[in-house]
Amino acid sequence: MEETVNIGLIGFGTIGSGVVATLNQNIQLLESKVNKKVNLKRIVDLDITTDRGVEVKPGVLSTNVDDILEDDEIDIVIELVGGYQPALNFILKAMENGKHVVTANKALLAKHWQEITDSAQKNGVRIAFEASVGGGIPLLAPLNDGLTANNIETIYGIINGTANYILTKMAAEGLDFDTVLKEAQEMGYAEADPTFDIEGHDTAQKLIILSILGFGVYVKQERFHVEGITRITPDDIRFAREELESVIKLLAIAQITDGELEIRVHPTLVPETHLLAAVNDVFNAVYLVGDVVGPVLMYGAGAGMMPTASAVVADCIDIIQDMERPVAYGPKETRVEKIKDISEVESKYYLRITALDEPGVLHSISGVLSDLDISIESVSQKKADKGEAVPIFIVTHHALEKNVQEALTLIDQMDFVKEETVLIRLL
Ligand SMILES: NC(=O)c1ccc[n+]([C@@H]2O[C@H](COP(=O)([O-])OP(=O)(O)OC[C@H]3O[C@@H](n4cnc5c(N)ncnc54)[C@H](O)[C@@H]3O)[C@@H](O)[C@H]2O)c1
Ligand SMILES: N[C@@H](CCO)C(=O)O
Known part of the structure; x- marks a missing residue:
């Protein structure tokens, strides 16, 4: 096993600690899969004094992100800081410096997808993000x-x-x-x-x-x-x-x-x-x-420390197995x-209307629904003392969302309705 692949981890929080624990626990298995030494060369976090309960080799911890981003020996950067900035800059800088990137940061990917994937392509590196959806599930x-x-x-x-x-x-x-x-x-x-x-x-x-x-x-x-x-x-x-x-x-x-x-x-x-x-x-x-x-x-x-770490480490191993392979980002x-x-979706709806228990209430509600072509499948009401606001539960047949929304606007304006109605769609 001659060759060594060096990894830099930015963000030593919940998932970062899980990644370190996974590497400590299964390093032999992982190295045997790629037939290379896998070395966690550097961990950067703003806080390097709190005990994360995982063993870290001396000299690995740093608070200076350039110890990873500017280190020519580091091949893969794991971003586990979360949020938009400075995470985006860390990822873009790592790519500009020819490093592959692994992240679990769905917020960042969902917002800056184009910029991040363009940069990966331009710089000939891979961006892997299995942990960003479904935690530990290979998805x-x-x-x-x-x-x-x-x-x-x-x-x-x-x-x-x-x-x-x-x-x-x-x-x-x-x-x-x-x-x-x-x-x-x-x-x-x-x-x-x-x-x-x-x-x-x-x-x-x-x-x-x-x-x-x-x-x-x-x-x-x-x-x-x-x-x-x-x-x-x-x-x-x-x-x-x-x-x-x-x-x-x-x-x-x-x-x-x-x-x-x-x-x-x-x-x-x-x-x-x-x-x-x-x-x-x-x-x-x-x-x-x-x-x-x-x-x-x-x-x-x-979600959680170890399941998510499982996906992050899997991405690293996948990259090491084939650093040249371009990542497919869907069709x-x-x-x-x-x-x-x-507004154009059709569904059955559950409505919880909170209304005073008074004569004519159900009549008024059903009138609005029927005017908007919404047919009622069932209706029931909790027992209450007269004059008290109670939930009325309505389930509709299939109806058009825009009609249901219009109906709720009208119903919620009625004097006897005391809270904004809750709507839940049926699958
Ligand atoms: N917690 C989960 O179950 C889970 C699951 C899947 C994905 N994720 C994603 O993983 C990422 C990390 O989540 P987490 O739960 O480990 O968060 P966390 O808050 O536990 O850890 C973040 C770490 O980053 C450090 N940090 C913050 N700013 C920094 C900076 N500028 N430089 C260096 N370090 C910095 C913090 O000190 C902290 O230790 C997020 O993108 C999150 O959405 C989390
Ligand atoms: N906060 C997220 C973490 C996993 O992405 C969740 O609860 O699913």
């Missing part, structure tokens, strides 16, 4: 390789571990939202700004990456509907289970029909019989349909001719 490599014979038709993903952990714990243990979010943060699942997780932005960023690989199209987040889980209550979860035999999941949806791409992120009522309904806790899953293979489900730990030509606006 992007199969999309590029094993499923390459297919036109991808549908992608449904539970791709945020934090949100799935919160929804699972709220349903199973009746815990409140804030308590479970705190737990997810303590376990290292959540983003530095957890609103990315609970407001659906992290899921949207991952869906952007999946759409590039699946459909060959880069869609900016501003162009599609993104909604998080912050308005889901125990009442919604109970109604879903008892009345609809469904669970609520934060779903990423991308599907193509006749050249039109539907792309959206929102809480969704998933029937208990669907494979995705069984994906709980921090686990993620992507269910996709290819025109040749049919349905495929990929499942595993979607070169896209079948997407148009992005379908959410």
